[in-house]
Amino acid sequence: MSTRPDAREELLLAAERLVAERGISVSLREVAAAAGQRNNSAVAYHFGSKDDLVAAIVARRLEAIETERVVLLATDDLEPATAPEDRVRQLVRVLIRPMLTTPYAEGSTHYARFLEKVRDHPAVVEMPLTDDRWPAIRTVTRRLDGALGDLPAAVRRRRLAALTSVMFALLADAERRGEIGESAQPVTEAAVVDMLVGLLTAPAGPPPRT
Numbered sequence: 001m002s003t004r005p006d007a008r009e010e011l012l013l014a015a016e017r018l019v020a021e022r023g024i025s026v027s028l029r030e031v032a033a034a035a036g037q038r039n040n041s042a043v044a045y046h047f048g049s050k051d052d053l054v055a056a057i058v059a060r061r062l063e064a065i066e067t068e069r070v071v072l073l074a075t076d077d078l079e080p081a082t083a084p085e086d087r088v089r090q091l092v093r094v095l096i097r098p099m100l101t102t103p104y105a106e107g108s109t110h111y112a113r114f115l116e117k118v119r120d121h122p123a124v125v126e127m128p129l130t131d132d133r134w135p136a137i138r139t140v141t142r143r144l145d146g147a148l149g150d151l152p153a154a155v156r157r158r159r160l161a162a163l164t165s166v167m168f169a170l171l172a173d174a175e176r177r178g179e180i181g182e183s184a185q186p187v188t189e190a191a192v193v194d195m196l197v198g199l200l201t202a203p204a205g206p207p208p209r210t
Contacts, residue, residue: 007037007046010035011035011037011043011046011053012053012060013035013108014035015035016108016111016114017110018031019054019057019117019118020111020116020117021110024054024118028040028044028050028053031043051121052123054118054121054124055123057114058118058123061108062134063133065099066098066134066136066137069094069140070135072097073094073140076090084147084148084150088144088147088148088197088200089197091140091144092193092196092200094136096189096192099111099167100189112172112174113175113176115168115171115172116172119165119168141160144163148200148201163196166195166196170195170196171192174188
């Protein structure tokens with residue numbers, strides 16, 4: 001029985017890699033060629049536009065990542081009275097751990113670098129990540145906001161908004177240096193979690209003078 005990916009899967013993998021390496025300007029014709037498709041309109045046939053292709057890559061990976069996050073949230077054993085920084089660390093770990101393992105177990109080699117390139121793309125910005133399809137993201141965001149309750153609301157909003165950009169950059173850097181793998185994963189996870197917890201929990205500076 002053949003284990004070769006089907007045409008749609010080949011296109012997703014090829015697009016993920018090409019966008020990660022060359023940016024969003026890569027053409028649909030180049031994606032089709034990289035996927036071994038003779039028909040130059042193969043991407044349009046399976047996905048529609050480039051925006052639809054980008055959204056399909058993100059959603060495909062995110063579905064599996066979210067499944068793992070839901071499991072991690074279900075095993076979250078921290079008590080409500082736990083120190084806020086420990087709570088933040090636990091929640092950040094829920095975000096990070098599946099991103100270091102799940103895409104690569106599915107055959108990806110460039111997912112973090114892909115996310116780094118498309119994080120500002122309209123197809124990604126406009127994805128409703130807080131809707132019912134992504135319950136873990138919604139839950140983690142709400143709980144992080146609560147755990148950071150000692151910070152001013154405006155500071156919390158800015159830091160939570162920056163969290164995704166910094167997370168993608170750190171994961172992409174680790175991926176580029178080949179640090180994502182079975183032996184290196186625990187060290188990489190701890191380093192990334194430490195940096196993101198620092199971003200979220202650093203004391204707020206004085207308000208600007210008017």
